[in-house]
Amino acid sequence: MKENVFVVTSGKGGVGKTTTTANLGVALARLGKQVALVDADIGLRNLDLVLGLEKRIVYDVVDLAEGRCQTRQALIKDKRLEGLYLMPAAQTKDKEAVTEAQMERVAERLSQEFDIVLIDCPAGIEHGFRNAIAGADEAIVVTMPEVAAIRDADRILGMLDDRRARLVVNRVRPEMVKSGDMLSVEDVKDILGREILGVVPDDEEIIDTTNRGQPVALDPARRLSGVYTVMARRLLGEAVDMAPVFSDGIWTKLRSLLVGQR
Amino acid sequence: MPCNGGREAPTVQIKGTKSGLLLHLHERPLTAVVAKLRERLAALPQFYRGGRAVLMLGDGALESQEVEGVVATLEEFGISADGAVCDSDDVAEAARAAGLRIVAASVAAAPRVRDDRTDPADVRRAWHEGGEDAARSIARRSGTNGKPAGGGSGAQNCYYKGTLRSGQSLSAFGSIVIVGDVNAGAELIATGDIVVWGTLRGVAHAGAEGDDSAAVYALRLEPTQLRIARHIAAAHGEAKKTRGALTPEVARVLAGAIVVEAAGAPPRQHASSR
Amino acid sequence: MSNDVRAHEPVEVMQHVADTAAADTGVQETTAAGVSAATGRAIVITSGKGGVGKTTVTANLGTALADAGRKVVVVDADVGLRNLDVVMGLENRVRRHSLDVIEERCTLDEALVRDRARKTLSLLPAAQDREKDDMPLEGMQRLALELRRRFDIVLIDCPAGIEHGFRNAVVGAQEAIIVTTPEVSAVRDADRVAGLLPHDMPVKLIINRIRPHLVKKGTMLTIEDVLDILRLELIGVVPDDKDVIVATNRGAAVVDIAGSQTGAAFRRIAGRLLGEDIPIPVLQDRSPWLQRMISSMRRPRS
Numbered sequence: 052m053k054e055n056v057f058v059v060t061s062g063k064g065g066v067g068k069t070t071t072t073a074n075l076g077v078a079l080a081r082l083g084k085q086v087a088l089v090d091a092d093i094g095l096r097n098l099d100l101v102l103g104l105e106k107r108i109v110y111d112v113v114d115l116a117e118g119r120c121q122t123r124q125a126l127i128k129d130k131r132l133e134g135l136y137l138m139p140a141a142q143t144k145d146k147e148a149v150t151e152a153q154m155e156r157v158a159e160r161l162s163q164e165f166d167i168v169l170i171d172c173p174a175g176i177e178h179g180f181r182n183a184i185a186g187a188d189e190a191i192v193v194t195m196p197e198v199a200a201i202r203d204a205d206r207i208l209g210m211l212d213d214r215r216a217r218l219v220v221n222r223v224r225p226e227m228v229k230s231g232d233m234l235s236v237e238d239v240k241d242i243l244g245r246e247i248l249g250v251v252p253d254d255e256e257i258i259d260t261t262n263r264g265q266p267v268a269l270d271p272a273r274r275l276s277g278v279y280t281v282m283a284r285r286l287l288g289e290a291v292d293m294a295p296v297f298s299d300g301i302w303t304k305l306r307s308l309l310v311g312q313r
Numbered sequence: 314m315p316c317n318g319g320r321e322a323p324t325v326q327i328k329g330t331k332s333g334l335l336l337h338l339h340e341r342p343l344t345a346v347v348a349k350l351r352e353r354l355a356a357l358p359q360f361y362r363g364g365r366a367v368l369m370l371g372d373g374a375l376e377s378q379e380v381e382g383v384v385a386t387l388e389e390f391g392i393s394a395d396g397a398v399c400d401s402d403d404v405a406e407a408a409r410a411a412g413l414r415i416v417a418a419s420v421a422a423a424p425r426v427r428d429d430r431t432d433p434a435d436v437r438r439a440w441h442e443g444g445e446d447a448a449r450s451i452a453r454r455s456g457t458n459g460k461p462a463g464g465g466s467g468a469q470n471c472y473y474k475g476t477l478r479s480g481q482s483l484s485a486f487g488s489i490v491i492v493g494d495v496n497a498g499a500e501l502i503a504t505g506d507i508v509v510w511g512t513l514r515g516v517a518h519a520g521a522e523g524d525d526s527a528a529v530y531a532l533r534l535e536p537t538q539l540r541i542a543r544h545i546a547a548a549h550g551e552a553k554k555t556r557g558a559l560t561p562e563v564a565r566v567l568a569g570a571i572v573v574e575a576a577g578a579p580p581r582q583h584a585s586s587r
Numbered sequence: 588m589s590n591d592v593r594a595h596e597p598v599e600v601m602q603h604v605a606d607t608a609a610a611d612t613g614v615q616e617t618t619a620a621g622v623s624a625a626t627g628r629a630i631v632i633t634s635g636k637g638g639v640g641k642t643t644v645t646a647n648l649g650t651a652l653a654d655a656g657r658k659v660v661v662v663d664a665d666v667g668l669r670n671l672d673v674v675m676g677l678e679n680r681v682r683r684h685s686l687d688v689i690e691e692r693c694t695l696d697e698a699l700v701r702d703r704a705r706k707t708l709s710l711l712p713a714a715q716d717r718e719k720d721d722m723p724l725e726g727m728q729r730l731a732l733e734l735r736r737r738f739d740i741v742l743i744d745c746p747a748g749i750e751h752g753f754r755n756a757v758v759g760a761q762e763a764i765i766v767t768t769p770e771v772s773a774v775r776d777a778d779r780v781a782g783l784l785p786h787d788m789p790v791k792l793i794i795n796r797i798r799p800h801l802v803k804k805g806t807m808l809t810i811e812d813v814l815d816i817l818r819l820e821l822i823g824v825v826p827d828d829k830d831v832i833v834a835t836n837r838g839a840a841v842v843d844i845a846g847s848q849t850g851a852a853f854r855r856i857a858g859r860l861l862g863e864d865i866p867i868p869v870l871q872d873r874s875p876w877l878q879r880m881i882s883s884m885r886r887p888r889s
Contacts, residue, residue: 062668064637064747069772094480094749095635095779096498097772105497106537106547118328118335119369119398142498142779143482146750174637174747176667177719198836199642199670206668206715224829232833258806262771476818478782479775496778496816514816 056158056168057286058091058187062203064174066195067221067251070260072171073101074268074275075191078283080135081268084166087126089138089157091183092173093148096140102129103264104137113141116153122160131269136165146178151185158186167286176210190216191248191286196223196234201242208243217248219282224253249282250293251275325349333395334364336383339371343379347386354390362391367416370408372400377410384411396522405523405543415523415543470505477501477515484521497537506530516540525566530576534562539571546571625735627658630742630860631760633784635776637747639768640795643831643841645744646674647850650840651857653708657739660699662730663713664756665746666722672712675702676838684714689726695733704843709738719752731759749783762789765819768796769808774816781817791822793856798827823856824867825849 059072069092076088090098093113099105107127110120115138129135138161141148161168169191172183184190190211194204208216220239227233234242236250256275260266268279284291325346326337340346354361366387370380384394396416397408405415470487479498483489488505499515501507506528507519513531518540520527525542539546544566561576632645642665649661663671666686672678683698688711695711702708711734714721734741745756757763763784767777777792784790794813801807814821828849834841842850858865 063670064639066638095776097636097775100772100775108538109545118326118337121339121371124400142480143500146748175719175750175752177748177750177752179748179750197832198673202670202673203668227829227832232836255801255806258770258801262806262808479778481782494816494818498775498779 053162054188055166056162056170056186056188057191058170058172058184058189059191059193060172060180060183060207061174061193061200062176062207063194063200066193066200067219067257068174068193069097069101069171070257071191071193071219071221071251072098072169073260073266074279075282075286076135076167076169077129077132077266077268078276078279079167079286080129080132081280082283082287083134084287085134085136085164087136087138087161087165087168089161089168089170090140091154091170092179093140093182094142094145095173096142098171099127099137099139100264101260102137102266104129104139105264108139111139111141112154112157113144113148115157116149122157122164146173146182149182151182154182155186162186176206180210184211184214187214190214191219192216192243192245193219193221194239194243195221196228196236196239201234201239204243208245217246218243219249219251220247221251222253223250247293248285249278251278251282325353327353334361334366334392335369336366337369338383339369339373341373341375343375344382347379347382350383351386351389354386354392358390364391365393365395367395368397368408368413370397370399370404372404374403375407377407380408380411380413384413399543402543409523416521471503476511479515503527520566527566529564530561531563532559532561534560534564534573539564541566541571544569544571625732627735627738628740628762629731629735629760630740630762630764631664631745631756632742632764632766633745633753633756633780634747634766634773635749635780636767636773639766639773640825640831641747641766642670642674642744643835644764644766644793644795644825644853645671645742647841647853648857648860649708649740649742650702650705650842651854652740652742652860653702653705654842654854655857655861656707657861658707658737659740659742660709660711660734660738662711662734662741662743664727664743664752666713666717666719666752666755667715668746669713669715671744672700672710673838674835675710675840677702677710677712678838681710681712684712685727685730686714686717686722688730689722695730704840719746719750719755722751722755724755724758727755727759749780753780753783757784757788760788762791764791764793764822765817766793766795767813767817769794769802769810769813771808774808774813778817781819790819792817792819793823793825794821795825796827797824821867822859823852825852825856 059068061068072088076086079086088098089112090096091112092098099108104127110125112125114120115122115125125138126136127139129137158168158170170183170187173179192204192207194200218239220236223236224233228235236247240247254275256267256273267273267275270276281291281293285293328335328337336350338346368383380397387394394413397413398416399405399408408415469485471483471485471489473483473490474492476493477483477491477495477499479496482500482502484502486504488507489501489503490508490510491501492510494511495501495509495513495515495517497514501515501517502521503519504522504524505519507517507530509531511531512533513529513536515536516538517529517536519529520542523542527541529539529541536548541564562573563576564571564573566572632641634641645661649659653659661671661675662685663669665671672681677700680700683693685698687693688695688698698711700710700712702710731741731743743756743760746752765777765780767773781790794810798807802809810824826848828847830844830847831841831849834844841847842853844850855865
C-alpha cells in the first residue's frame with residue numbers, strides 16, 4: 052500500500068492551496084514523477100483554471116464517482132509535461148454530490164496508478180473538506196504568516212486524525228518580518244508545532260499562475276520555480292536546504308530567515 | 314498513460330442512479346458480457362423490473378447484433394434500454410443500428426428536462442434550507458422537473474431570458490434560446506440547436522443525442538468548449554476579450570470537425586436543412 | 588434572549604424575512620406576537636472564494652457605518668473558523684457565541700461584545716469549537732430578526748464556500764454584498780455565488796485589492812472586465828494595501844489609519860450604502876462605457 056496521497060488544505064481561504072497544488076505538482080512532474088492532481092472543490096473549481104486546462108474538461112470527479120466514465124476519461128494530461136494529470140471537479144454540482152467513500156475509492160485508484168497524488172481541498176471544514184481528506188495519507192497545510200490564517204491552520208491540524216502534516220508557509224514578506232509587522236517562519240513553526248515543507252515568498256510572479264493558467268514552476272528561469280522544486284524534493288524525502296540560491300535583495304533577506312530551517 | 318482501463322472495471326458493472334441504471338459494458342466480446350449480465354440480473358430477478366437503463370458501451374469494436382442481444386436480455390428482466398453512451402463512431406453506429414439512441418454521458422445522467430436556473434422561488438428557498446436533495450424533492454413534487462427521457466412526442470424548446478451564471482446548467486429536449494449571457498462555468502445541453510443572444514463563455518453542447526447538423530449561435534462566441542453531437546472543440550490560445558462591436562458567429566460541424574463562421578454568411582453545403 | 592422570538596414557528600419567520608426582502612427600512616412591521624418591529628437592514632458579505640477580504644470588509648464597513656452614526660452589529664457566521672473577533676481586536680473579550688444563544692445557554696446581550704472604541708458597534712462571535720452543521724437555519728433566521736430589532740445595520744460575515752455555512756449566513760439576510768478581487772478564480776466564484784443567492788435579494792459588488800500597476804501589465808482583470816462578467820451594481824473599489832495586513836494583525840481598523848487610501852475607500856462605501864451619492868474615484872483610465880455604467884447606478888435608500 053503506497054502512502055502517496057497528499058491533501059493540500061488550509062482552513063482559511065485564499066492562502067494558496069490551489070496555487071501550491073498546481074506548482075508542486077508541476078515541480079514533481081519535472082523531477083520525473085507521474086503525478087495526479089485532484090480538484091475536490093466541487094462547485095467552486097479553480098485548479099483547472101490555474102493549470103490552464105479548463106478548455107479540455109469533458110468528464111470530472113463527480114462523473115467518475117457516479118460511474119458515468121472510467122478513470123482515464125476523467126484525467127486530463129497536461130501537454131506541457133510528461134507525467135502530470137488533472138482530475139477536475141464538477142462546477143455545476145455541489146459538495147454533496149460525492150460521498151467520502153467515493154472520494155476514498157477515487158484516491159485509492161489513483162494511488163495505485165501514480166507516484167504521487169495531490170488533492171486540492173476546498174476552504175473551510177465542512178463536507179467538502181471531509182471529502183477531500185477521506186482518501187489522503189498525509190496532509191500539506193498551507194498557511195500565511197498572518198493571524199487569521201494561522202488560527203485556521205491550527206484548527207485544521209486538529210481535524211486530520213493521526214495523519215502526518217507538514218506546513219507550507221506562503222506569501223512571506225521578509226522586510227515585514229524584519230520590521231516586526233509579520234510573523235517569522237520560526238514563529239509559525241512554533242505556534243503550529245509541525246515541520247515545514249516549504250517557504251514561499253510573496254512575489255507577483257505567482258499571478259501568472261493564478262490569472263493566466265501558466266504555473267510558475269513550469270519555467271526554470273523564474274525565481275519561484277526553484278522554490279517549488281525544493282519543496283518537491285523535500286516531499287520526496289530528500290534532505291534539501293530550503294533557502295534558495297539566488298542572491299538579489301529580497302532573497303538574501305529570506306535566506307537569513309531560513310538559515311537553520313530543516 | 315499509466316492508467317490501464319481494462320484492469321480496472323469488473324466485467325459487468327451495474328450502477329443505480331436517480332435517473333435509472335448505468336450499465337458498464339466496456340469489455341469484449343460483448344456476448345460474454347451478456348452472459349455475466351444475465352447471471353447478475355437472474356440473482357435478483359424482480360429488483361430491476363420496470364426500470365430503464367443506459368448502456369455505456371465504451372470504444373471496443375462490436376456488432377449491432379451483439380447490442381441487440383444486450384437489449385433483449387434486459388427486456389427479459391423488464392428493463393428497457395433507453396440509450397447508449399459510445400466512445401467511438403463505430404460503436405455509435407452499431408448501437409444506432411440496434412435501435413438505440415445515442416446520448417452524451419451528461420445527458421445520460423440527467424435525461425429529464427431540467428432547468429436549474431429558473432427554479433421557482435420555493436425550489437430556490439428549499440435549496441437554501443436543505444441543499445440539493447431538498448431542492449430536488451420539492452421540484453419533483455411541484456412538477457417543475459419533468460418528463461421522462463425519450464417519452465412524449467415533440468421537442469420541448471427552452472426560451473430563457475437572463476444570464477446563466479457559473480455552475481448553472483440548462484438542458485432540454487429540443488433547442489435552447491438564451492437572451493442574456495452564458496458565463497464561464499455554466500453549461501447548456503440541447504438535443505437541438507443553441508442560440509445565445511449575448512456572450513457565450515461557458516460550455517454548450519448542441520445535438521446532444523447525436524445530431525450532427527445542430528448548430529450553436531451567439532452574438533459573441535467565446536466558449537470554454539463547444540460540443541456538437543459527439544464532436545468537441547476548444548478555442549485556440551487565450552480567451553479573446555472582444556469589446557465594442559458584436560461579431561455574431563455560428564458553430565457547425567463540417568467535414569467531421571466543428572467550424573466557426575460569421576453568422577449571416579450563407580451556410581455551406583449541409584447534409585440536411587433544419 | 589427574549590422569549591417571543593423563540594416562540595415563532597420557523598415558517599412564520601421565513602415568511603416575514605421574505606416580505607421584508609425588498610422593503611424600505613423604517614417601515615413598521617409587527618410580528619405575530621405583536622412585538623415591536625425589526626427595522627434594521629441585514630446584509631450578508633459573501634464571495635465564494637476565500638481570502639478576498641470578506642472579514643476585513645465586514646469589520647471596516649461596520650466601523651465606518653458606526654462612525655456615520657448608525658447602530659451596527661457585525662456577525663461572524665464562520666462557525667469553527669471564526670476570525671472576525673481577531674480582525675476587530677476583540678478576541679480577548681469573547682465570552683459567548685451565537686450557538687450559545689441559539690442553544691439557550693445565554694442571552695443575546697451576554698454574547699454581544701461591544702467594540703472598545705465605538706459604542707455603537709458590536710460583535711456577535713461564532714463558536715470556534717463547533718461545526719457549521721451545528722447551527723440550524725431557523726436559528727440564524729431568528730437571530731438575524733432579533734438583531735434587526737436592536738441595530739440599524741446587521742453585517743453578516745459569510746464563510747468561504749457554498750455549503751451549509753454559506754446558506755446559514757444568507758438565510759438571515761435581506762441584501763447581499765459580494766466581494767471579489769480582479770482575478771479570474773475570484774470572479775468565477777463570485778459569479779457562482781451570484782447565481783445561488785435568492786432571486787429577490789438585492790446584490791451589490793465590491794472589487795477589493797486592486798493593484799493598478801498589475802492591471803496595466805495585463806495580468807489582472809480591469810474593473811470593466813469584472814463588471815462585464817458579473818453585471819452587478821458596483822458599490823465600491825478598494826485598493827490593495829499592506830496597511831491592511833498590519834491592521835488585521837493588530838486588530839485595528841484600517842479606517843483609523845490616517846491617510847490610508849483603503850480606509851477612505853471603506854468610508855465611501857459606507858456612505859454609498861447609506862444612500863449618499865459618492866462617485867467612485869478613478870484608479871485607472873476608464874472607458875466612457877464604464878463611466879455611464881457607474882453613473883447609472885441607482886442609490887439604495889438608507
